[in-house]
Amino acid sequence: MNLPIAFKYPKEYFNIQDTLECGQIFRYKVLPSGAYAVFSQDKYAELYYDGDDVVVKTDDGKYFWHFFDLDEDYAAKVKRISAISPLMKQAAEFGKGVRILNQDLTEMIFSFIISANNNIKRIQLIIERLCNALGEDTPYGKAFPSINAMANASVELFTLIGAGYRDRYLYETANALLYFDLSAFDLMDSGQARKQLLAFKGIGPKVADCIMLFGLKRGDVFPVDTWIKKVYHNYFEQGHKDADISRFFCDLFGSDAGLCQQYLFYFERKYRQSEVNIVK
């Protein structure tokens, strides 16, 4: 396999680890060389640093340019978000290398159903076994399974790959998607899309928001997980019930909500662990 260099991009607002390890993607790994391998549907790329640039090697540069959201001006976003509060400035400075990935919608739906009440290690394991069981061969390994392949699989297959009680959610949603036109989401606003997603088994509020943020390019949503709940109670506590936290942050951050969520999530998980000074 001899991958061509497709493009380079300045690393200041494109950090490989920040982008891959902030919880939005599960199919990536570190290669022996230290480079990162990234899989998306049936496509593959390798990333590493060369001086002040990220180098992206792939057969499909156009796909991965959009995948890594490289047409967007993150310097402007960071500036805007930093102006909100001292805490947001600190979180944005820490996470400014994060880019919101534009991922495949089908892959997001099934991946985040698997992610519910689960840990990242195991999520990656299940998805890898899912691709091996049902994905098409590519020059770089198995592709993410198609809706047809998912719908033709038995619920026992999903049990076998370790999905646990999510096995029936995968089975039911795959079969429901056979009769659903995914392009219908393009005509919906985020509220409508959310309502539609919630109708599928295994998709609750958090998973729906992740699917919209990473699979439908909806920047105006704010997924709330256990880490974000900690963030809310630590820095934003205003007496909201858990179910109202997402709306609270959406009202606060508007069209930047999704990116703010990534900054706060990554800040709480990676930065705050070191117990350094946090601005309140």
Add this chain to the structure above:
DNA sequence: GGACAGGTGCGGT
């Protein structure tokens, strides 16, 4: 070895 994981569905108020 028990608690915990980037929650959700379900049944009971």
Add this chain to the structure above:
DNA sequence: ACCGCACCTGTC
């Protein structure tokens, strides 16, 4: 609408 609870299973 709004709780409270059970839930697969790999990992620490």
